[in-house]
Amino acid sequence: MDIDPFIFRLSIFVLSIFIGYFVVWSVTPSLHTPLMSVTNAISSVIIVGAIIASFSSSNVNTISFSNILGFLAVTLAAINIFGGFLVTQRMLQMYKKKEKKKDKK
């Protein structure tokens, strides 16, 4: 009997939970805020679904309801991607500045 592809996806999912568990425990508590903003940014990879929705079509020259939902989702995900990664970068940059200052002293 063939294995349902769902089982493969479920395996990936469960193993990823374990990876997440171990990786996140190793994150230093002082970086928990950047951790939240970066997980926020990466969860916007949901944009891949939004892209499929944006380009889904049954009729070539018209923009369908599904497309409009797709464009909206793209906008929301883009806010998150740009906002999330940039604000994380900005925070992490602050942790760097201090190092330099200390070196100078």
Next chain:
Amino acid sequence: MSANLSSIFFLITGILFILALRGLSSPETSRMGNLFGITGMILAIVVSILSVDILFNNLLFFIIALSIGGIIGGFIAFKIPMTAMPQLVACFHSLVGLAAVLVAVSAYYNPESFGLGNFQDIKTASIIEMGLGVSIGAITFTGSIIAFLKLQGLMSGSPITFPGQHYLNALLGASIIFLISYLILNQSVQIFWTLIILSFLIGFLIIIPIGGADMPVVISMLNSYSGWAAAGIGFTLENTALIITGALVGSSGAILSYIMCKGMNRSFLNVILGGFGTDSSSSNNKEKGEQKPVKSGNAEDAAFLMKNASSVIIVPGYGMAVAQAQHALREMVDKLKKNDVKVSYAIHPVAGRMPGHMNVLLAEANVPYDEVFELDDINNDFANTDVAYVIGANDVTNPVAKTDPKSPIFGMPILDVEKCKSVLFVKRSMSPGYAGVDNELFYRDNTLMLFADAKKMTEDIVKNLD
């Protein structure tokens, strides 16, 4: 691009995201980690675009949508003050939730394009996954909106409770599970939308009874939800990148919730059921507080004490964030260091309104991160320290957590500020903290209360240190 090839690229995206989180294990590697994350995201977007049939009109609108989002996101990222990070993160969570809902609705109306079957004839496995994704997404959306409103102060931070609340939530939860199962038999528009509306409603209802001080748990929990929503959509779309990311984010949020609950010695269920720090208990304590004598001082006294100390530990809390006192604090510490005073910072796990909130604020004020310590690392040092400068923190220093089993905060790990030779409390008034518990430290002989705004007091101390 063939489906196999794009799947491999999506796997690479997943690995890059794992490396992005891995990088956060130390500040040195964290920026590299963030670059991995950005690379993974660009890869995912490019691969997705190459996998669809590109139509000119759609491409045009797609680029416009992406640009609008990018400009808004970039603008927010550069403008947002660090003190507002908790509400920003809550707001971002709501966007992930809503995006998940939109994608699921789009897939529901046009399943052909997603390869899921036909309208109202979607494959059984897919419709369940879609139901779960849309429901968790909707809960994340409204829940995060409420969390945002509470954190932004647009809505009262005090818990909103009403009789039968838990029964109503249980009923709604059961209905949602029933509707998701019912979608297998009947994929009608009515049932799909009822599911979405009920999920919106329960997201709203589960967050309103949770008080302001429990926000670190709520934000972490919603972080986790946004991950599970992404994973649900990932299963629907059969997309590896989304499944891996959803699992990573989901477990990350869950771990943070656990750490926050442990920091308050409360069970997760206890936080979710809400209603902590009700008005009645805090008013009782206020009366008690007024009867006992308190020593209060001014900036001059505080400056004198700290200048003549050999070591000082700073204990920042949410009050420091509200007053934006981190820069003044750093100035004060610089002055103290010139006077050969050893200064370090002690951070309680639940200080502030989100995990790591205080660390980011101190980083913003250019405090070197090796002077900032977590509870376990610094707690033994208080006994050998001359002065503790408690700025905007209260409950996390309250010794009652160790002594009074009846206290609502009993068992919560606290910073042993009481062991210092003297304690300075910067506070605006005698009012108890969010837990509604009176702090007996205020009445001790070696405690000096500094009644003022945290920023103003710190600035005054700086002037007096010259």
